[in-house]
Amino acid sequence: MIIDTHAHYDDEQFDADRESLLAEMKAGGIGLIINAGSTIASWDKIIKLTEEYPFMYGAVGVHPDEAGTLDEEQFGRMEELLMREKIVAVGEIGLDYYWDKESHDLQKKWFIRQLGLARRKNMPVIIHSREAAADTFQIMKQHAQGMKAVIHCYSYSAEMAAEYVKMGYYIGVGGVVTFKNAKKLKQVVKEIPLENIVLETDCPYLAPVPFRGKRNSSLYLPYVAEEIAAIKGVTVEKVIQQTEENSRKLYNL
Ligand code: NI
Secondary structure: OEEEEEEEOOOOHHHHOOOHHHHHHOOOOOEEEEEEEHHHHHHHHHHHHHHHHHOOEEEEEOOOHHHOOOOHHHHHHHHOOOOOOOOEEEEEEEEEEEOOOOOHHHHHHHHHHHHHHHHHHHEEEEEEEEOOOHHHHHHHHHHHHOOOOOOEOOOOHHHHHHHHHHHHOOEEEHHHHOOOOOOOHHHHHHHOHHHEEEEOOOEEOOOOOOOOOOOOOHHHHHHHHHHHHHHHOOOOOHHHHHHHHHHHHHHHH
């Protein structure tokens, strides 16, 4: 089965047809979906989704763009939510110097605090990192050694990916890999072992070709699997089987 390791079905872009869309997943070959947390407001919606759909799991965390909304009270609430059976990871957390919505110090502070919480709870982490390669790597080295992690929507060099693979982390690959101009990511996929790759959509964003620019959904993941198979010279079935195994290891499913 295909596992979508990173989706946002709590997003309002799915409000009009969420139910009918999610009803199509099984027939589309999508076996499990992990809905990642972004804002504090997303947490309750994610809990609800995990309760309504047997194939839906969740993560709670605060995205670096939202770091300014975190405080001790919300952090305590997050810790409580992590005890739920279908909440399987802390995320997405990290650094975003592209949008740069919060100061780097504040982003780093809550990134490190959330990593610490995941370690205490013995849970994997979903890492968001954009234009912040060096700082993310340094914080992961210092605070996440020995932890399970996925570097989601990976956008850095093959050399850095190799370093993350050495640390035992997974690299999240989504629709971007199908873009003609995504030379760097295609190179990453070529060089790192298939055993370290997981499939993800980040939907509603980043739909693969031929749906680029449209709303994304897990149903498009076969296009991502096909591209990875072509790059690595293996069958699509092999990509689906291996990434399923990887995703289960990552999230303890
Ligand atoms: Ni995301």
